[in-house]
Amino acid sequence: MKQIIIIGGGAAGFFCASNLDETKYKIIILEQNSDVLQKVKISGGGRCNVSHACFDPRELVQFYPRGNKELLSVFTKFQPGDTMEWFDKRNVSLKIENDNRIFPESNSSQTIINTFLTEIQKKNVEVKTKCVVKEIIKENEKYIVKTSTGEFEADYIIYATGSSPKSLKIVENLGHKIIDLVPSLFTFNIKNDLIKDIPGTSFEYAEVSIPKLKTEESGPLLITHWGLSGPAVLKISAWEAINLARLKYNFEIEVNFVSKTIDEAEKLFQNFRQSNPKKTIGQSKIFEVTNRFWQKVLEISKVDLNKQVSNISGKEMQMILENLCKKKLQVTGKSTFKDEFVTAGGVDLKEINFKNMSSKILSNFYIAGEVLNIDAVTGGFNFQACWSEAWLIAQDLNLK
Incomplete structure (x- = not known):
């Protein structure tokens, strides 16, 4: 059975794991903090602003200062309506507020977190917290991931670390170009x-x-x-x-x-x-x-x-x-702005294939979430980009 390592236990990483075919793959999530889904927890003042009720991809991309052209094709395949349906199938009721932001009916981000934890438990996804990735080495068709708690071998890497300078350095060392980080929002x-x-x-x-x-x-x-x-x-x-x-x-x-x-x-x-x-x-x-x-x-x-x-x-x-x-x-x-720190900058979008979020530089290597040079205004848009990108990755891997 082939092994997928997801680096980053945030929104993109967990959504990807939740949609992967566990009969095909052994899946491990590596997270450097002691808790997973930290941004999901604090989003929307602890209520979790899951997405935004904008169902036309051409309108939706207008909320992204960086990444709007690239995300058009992504959102035609998975957009906020699909996000609502995904949660609905898992018995999570979402509501659209007057300003079009989408929240769980429970008004608690824990509802969203619990849904992800249940999904990955069903799929026997292994989650390793306090596991800091130091380096990734490509060896033939495999990747060696060196961490603070030992080495892991992967057939496929899903890189969804968020936009920390250290995580960008790792992917830069593998050959990706990085656009300088600056604060946004x-x-x-x-x-x-x-x-x-x-x-x-x-x-x-x-x-x-x-x-x-x-x-x-x-x-x-x-x-x-x-x-x-x-x-x-x-x-x-x-x-x-x-x-x-x-x-x-x-x-x-x-x-x-x-x-x-x-x-x-x-x-x-x-x-x-x-x-x-x-x-x-x-x-x-x-x-x-x-x-x-x-x-x-x-x-x-x-x-x-x-x-x-x-x-x-x-x-x-x-x-x-x-x-x-x-x-x-x-x-x-x-x-x-609050604790929901968002940055502009990250992996250069020219080096990503937006049909499936794979790297054009590294084989069997996918990148999603805030590590990319994509960011949005406030209102659930940053999460929607994570869900859509992660969904594309999972669909691509499930067809392999």
Whole structure:
């Protein structure tokens, strides 16, 4: 019986093992940590954001800053609908939330973990934890995997280690080209009086642009203790990951907190002034922002909160509108988004056959997951790439 060694006990590794034909192969998973499926456990705040309800592969690939062209063929063979069906067959109910993210009905990542553990138990897959791979040597048609707990021999290798520099070095030593790693999906560190002391303040729809890179994203926005976060910031950080690394995370952004042009905002202001002339500006609900944020805007615009709306000067109004619609903020660094660290960079995609995720450089060697130069915005997309790639590998091996 031929031996498959899966290096990496994460999403891609386990999904692959769960779909392999155990009557054909002896399967071993090697994981360097003491626990498997660690990212699955913490994903979605411990609820596990399994995938995203986007069932058209052409639309789905738009969420991947790197890998979108290559993944099109992958998703035509296995996409989020197939993921839902796979779990459904194993009696795991999934639900689609309002923002199209897919979670288990149980709201617990343990449900997903238990499903994988049950599957691999049925298939007699051996899992070795605290087993650090040091080197892989190709000998004729076989691979020798040298680890901290001894040597293993494999007919086939599935390399699904995630994007640690050490694991990339191993595959580089085997002849693969590695695209430098840079963080993707991060929040912006900003010190500015407008957002000081109001963490937790959120905006349903805002626009964030980086003038220097001529790029813009929109979506929900969140003020944090250290700056700005939320989908609008995370999306722009993912798409511009390489450029922002080049700028050493020092750059200027422009934020439109209300997603309105200055002219549109001015019209709203004038209409409100006409119908509520006696109201104090501090108590006026002109825009869809929280009271705390509104008062902060007035404070930095140097407008007296007790002034009546009718007495606001043209200059004061322009200051308020600039701070709401065109606020320039200096970013001075980044913070990792939660524990779900995602990187851009990894194994060069030109060296992978996306029909079955096999290496074009090494025979009987497959690569999947974050070790590849593929990454996505937040919302279940990174996991979906893992499921789809792993499924293709399993199908290819099952036909051998």
